[in-house]
Amino acid sequence: MRSIRAAAAGAVTLSLVLAATACGGGSATGGGSNDSPKTLTYWASNQGAGIEIDKKVLQPELAKFEKQTGIKVKLEVVPWSDLLNRILTATTSGQGPDVLNIGNTWSASLQATGALLPWDAKNFDRIGGRDRFVDSALGSTGAEGKDPAAVPLYSMSYALYYNKKMFADAGIAEPPATWDELVAAGRKLSKDGKWGLGAEGSNPSENIHHAFVFAKQHGADFFTPAGKADFTNDGVVSAVKQYVDLMAEDKVIAPGNAEYAQNQSVSDFAKGKTAMLLWQSASANLTSQGMSEDDYGIAPVPVQSGTPGTGKQVNSMVAGINLAVFKNTDNLDGATKFVKFMTSDDEQKILNKAYSSIPPVKTAQTDSAFGSAANAVLKDTLAKSAAALPQVADESQFETAVGTAIKGLFADAAAGRPVTTGSVKAALEKAQQQMPTA
Amino acid sequence: MTTTVEAGTPPVGKSPSGSARGARHRTGRIHRVGLPYLLLLPALLLELLVHLVPMVIGIVMSFKELTHFYIRDWGAAPWSALANYEVSVDFDAPVGEALLHSFLVTVAFTLLSVGLCWLIGTAAAVFMQDTFRGRGLLRALFLVPYALPVYAAVITWVFMFQHDNGLVNHVLHDQLGLTDKRSFWLIGDNSFIALLTVSVWKGWPFAFLIVMAGLQNIPRELYEAAALDGAGVWQQIRRITLPFLRPVNQVLVLVLFLWTFNDFNTPFVLFGRTAPEAADLISVHIYQASFVTWNFGTGSAMSVLLLLFLLLVTGGYLRLTSRGRRAAP
Numbered sequence: 184m185r186s187i188r189a190a191a192a193g194a195v196t197l198s199l200v201l202a203a204t205a206c207g208g209g210s211a212t213g214g215g216s217n218d219s220p221k222t223l224t225y226w227a228s229n230q231g232a233g234i235e236i237d238k239k240v241l242q243p244e245l246a247k248f249e250k251q252t253g254i255k256v257k258l259e260v261v262p263w264s265d266l267l268n269r270i271l272t273a274t275t276s277g278q279g280p281d282v283l284n285i286g287n288t289w290s291a292s293l294q295a296t297g298a299l300l301p302w303d304a305k306n307f308d309r310i311g312g313r314d315r316f317v318d319s320a321l322g323s324t325g326a327e328g329k330d331p332a333a334v335p336l337y338s339m340s341y342a343l344y345y346n347k348k349m350f351a352d353a354g355i356a357e358p359p360a361t362w363d364e365l366v367a368a369g370r371k372l373s374k375d376g377k378w379g380l381g382a383e384g385s386n387p388s389e390n391i392h393h394a395f396v397f398a399k400q401h402g403a404d405f406f407t408p409a410g411k412a413d414f415t416n417d418g419v420v421s422a423v424k425q426y427v428d429l430m431a432e433d434k435v436i437a438p439g440n441a442e443y444a445q446n447q448s449v450s451d452f453a454k455g456k457t458a459m460l461l462w463q464s465a466s467a468n469l470t471s472q473g474m475s476e477d478d479y480g481i482a483p484v485p486v487q488s489g490t491p492g493t494g495k496q497v498n499s500m501v502a503g504i505n506l507a508v509f510k511n512t513d514n515l516d517g518a519t520k521f522v523k524f525m526t527s528d529d530e531q532k533i534l535n536k537a538y539s540s541i542p543p544v545k546t547a548q549t550d551s552a553f554g555s556a557a558n559a560v561l562k563d564t565l566a567k568s569a570a571a572l573p574q575v576a577d578e579s580q581f582e583t584a585v586g587t588a589i590k591g592l593f594a595d596a597a598a599g600r601p602v603t604t605g606s607v608k609a610a611l612e613k614a615q616q617q618m619p620t621a
Numbered sequence: 622m623t624t625t626v627e628a629g630t631p632p633v634g635k636s637p638s639g640s641a642r643g644a645r646h647r648t649g650r651i652h653r654v655g656l657p658y659l660l661l662l663p664a665l666l667l668e669l670l671v672h673l674v675p676m677v678i679g680i681v682m683s684f685k686e687l688t689h690f691y692i693r694d695w696g697a698a699p700w701s702a703l704a705n706y707e708v709s710v711d712f713d714a715p716v717g718e719a720l721l722h723s724f725l726v727t728v729a730f731t732l733l734s735v736g737l738c739w740l741i742g743t744a745a746a747v748f749m750q751d752t753f754r755g756r757g758l759l760r761a762l763f764l765v766p767y768a769l770p771v772y773a774a775v776i777t778w779v780f781m782f783q784h785d786n787g788l789v790n791h792v793l794h795d796q797l798g799l800t801d802k803r804s805f806w807l808i809g810d811n812s813f814i815a816l817l818t819v820s821v822w823k824g825w826p827f828a829f830l831i832v833m834a835g836l837q838n839i840p841r842e843l844y845e846a847a848a849l850d851g852a853g854v855w856q857q858i859r860r861i862t863l864p865f866l867r868p869v870n871q872v873l874v875l876v877l878f879l880w881t882f883n884d885f886n887t888p889f890v891l892f893g894r895t896a897p898e899a900a901d902l903i904s905v906h907i908y909q910a911s912f913v914t915w916n917f918g919t920g921s922a923m924s925v926l927l928l929l930f931l932l933l934v935t936g937g938y939l940r941l942t943s944r945g946r947r948a949a950p
Contacts, residue, residue, distance in 0.1 A: 268912060271689075271692065271912070271915065274692055274693050275692045275693070275695075277693070292689060292915075295689055295690050296689050296690065296692055296693050297690075297693050297694075298693050384808075385807075385808065385893070387895065437785075438784070438805075439783075439784040439785040439803075441784075441805065441808055442783070442784055442805060442807050442808050444893060576689070576690070579689075579915065580914045580915060583895070583909075583914060584914070587895045590808070590895065591897070591898070593808075594805065594808035594809045594897065595809075597784075597805055597808065597809070598805060598809050598810075613715060616714070616715035616716075617715060617716065617719075617914065619688060619914075619916065
């Protein structure tokens with residue numbers, strides 16, 4: 184009898200405990216604290232050719248930080264395909280990392296959730312001041328007129344990577360500087376199973392980055408100055424059509440690229456299957472795929488005519504990674520110290536060298552390592568002819584809606600269906616209707 | 622609870638002597654009556670926790686305007702009454718139109734997939750009914766697709782369906798010359814065929830397994846008697862096998878229907894987070910509506926609609942089939 188009673192009591196207790204713990208999970212509100220000053224969790228984005236490479240790059244630096252401050256940093260490298268979802272989940276539950284990397288185009292969207300620590304003057308002072316950072320990089324840290332949601336960590340820009348040997352074989356002396364020249368060169372190069380240009384047709388983000396630049400070159404924007412979606416204006420339609428036409432009309436992109444979404448176009452380029460690639464800071468990636476730096480050249484992304492500059496001469500987005508502090512952190516001081524450490528001159532030099540990116544910190548940029556010919560193109564583009572993607576709260580929805588529309592257009596082009604001004608406009612119209620109306 | 626039971630329970634049993642003994646008996650009986658409920662309590666609470674609470678939260682969410690401005694603090698999200706539902710079922714507007722399209726694609730996909738799974742599974746089970754050399758090996762082989770982890774299996778299909786280097790194009794185009802050029806399977810209209818292929822490949826072994834078990838219950842003598850009376854193989858299947866399998870099939874079809882209709886893993890691994898229009902299954906569509914566009918309110922409203930539809934179909938199906946069973950002799 185006693186044992187039965189004990190069992191019953193145990194069962195009741197167990198169920199009560201389970202119910203209680205389930206109710207106690209996750210408190211989404213509340214600001215940061217300093218309850219656990221000895222540890223930090225850091226979500227790093229995947230910058231190297233693989234997650235293991237990132238760990239190898241970052242771990243020694245984190246050890247340095249621990250030695251300086253006594254704070255142990257728990258590192259997790261999150262693949263790009265998961266990062267935004269993980270951040271959203273962390274935001275919803277309030278259980279997240281202390282410090283994290285975000286793609287700089289997400290800054291305004293994530294800023295709107297209120298999950299990230301705003302970088303006001305006081306916070307900036309703790310890491311050496313706002314003036315340390317390059318202006319173009321600061322332009323991609325949140326909506327205009329608000330305190331930035333993150334600070335720039337790595338800067339990158341698009342460039343045209345071309346295979347020197349394939350160019351020489353086809354008798355092309357100079358890398359193309361305009362789209363007409365690129366198409367002409369591409370036609371010469373596209374033969375015997377080899378193709379002129381590579382693309383990631385099924386990757387919405389890549390599609391957006393290119394469509395944005397083409398739109399700029401057509402003098403158009405995806406958003407009105409008031410921040411309303413405007414995807415169907417003539418400039419945007421011609422821009423998207425010009426990009427997709429590289430496959431549909433000009434036939435310099437292999438139809439198979441329409442289903443690429445896992446950076447297959449980089450592998451194709453490294454293997455010599457395509458002669459040109461529009462990519463951001465691809466050097467480290469190409470090296471890891473066995474392509475020697477002598478085999479390819481780097482030129483600015485083409486423009487419609489003339490030379491790269493501002494306005495219609497823009498030839499890249501401001502690409503890059505920002506470092507943000509999660510507002511719910513329980514080690515606010517430590518998190519700030521870590522941001523200061525990661526944006527210090529020394530760390531900036533080490534990390535940006537490892538990832539073949541450009542430091543967004545002015546003093547680190549002057550290092551000789553970033554003066555090589557390859558980096559000169561990227562640095563020049565960032566300084567003179569790169570524009571920030573729209574910093575609006577609905578940016579990530581825009582990336583998905585329009586990026587997916589372009590994916591569909593590439594699918595049409597690949598299947599041999601005509602891509603007309605009308606079909607492009609219809610696809611963009613549909614994308615616009617998916618956007619939040621509020 | 623204990624006291625009410627104690628008060629309401631009349632002393633029973635053969636305990637004529639001594640009030641102390643009677644009291645002990647009483648408590649003993651209470652324990653006997655109460656214990657099962659006590660032991661069930663954890664399961665009940667867990668059931669509430671695991672099933673009902675998330676469902677209720679999902680339903681509550683569907684009445685809120687839960688966009689990225691509010692996900693950090695759900696309580697602050699404004700109530701939107703039926704706005705999310707209105708958006709979802711307004712079939713003239715793009716969101717509703719897309720949902721309807723996705724719904725119809727899913728219905729077509731489910732009917733075809735369940736039909737084919739059942740047909741292939743049943744055919745295979747019937748063929749394997751007689752013993753022959755190598756039967757065990759074949760049975761084991763047939764179950765492999767069902768036993769494989771979904772991700773590993775589907776990602777292999779992704780490689781096979783690739784345009785440039787995929788095995789499917791290699792066989793169809795390069796070797797058999799059935800198509801004039803390589804086809805796209807993962808984008809465009811063919812994606813529906815690709816999805817259906819993988820789904821049937823993955824699903825039919827389950828039908829096979831269940832039907833095979835059902836066949837074990839059919840007495841062999843029936844077939845022998847039928848054969849003596851001159852019934853052919855086809856007649857035996859039609860008059861003996863299928864009627865005997867009826868109860869098994871009822872459950873099997875329902876389970877396959879629910880699984881296939883709700884399948885998320887297969888399309889997600891095949892196509893990623895944005896499925897091509899021709900293969901835009903409703904589960905992925907809802908995922909996209911909530912996660913990719915960060916509008917969890919609308920996503921929840923769509924889920925609730927899906928839940929209602931499935932409840933309706935399941936209820937109707939069970940009613941129909943059970944009536945048939947009662948009417949049967």
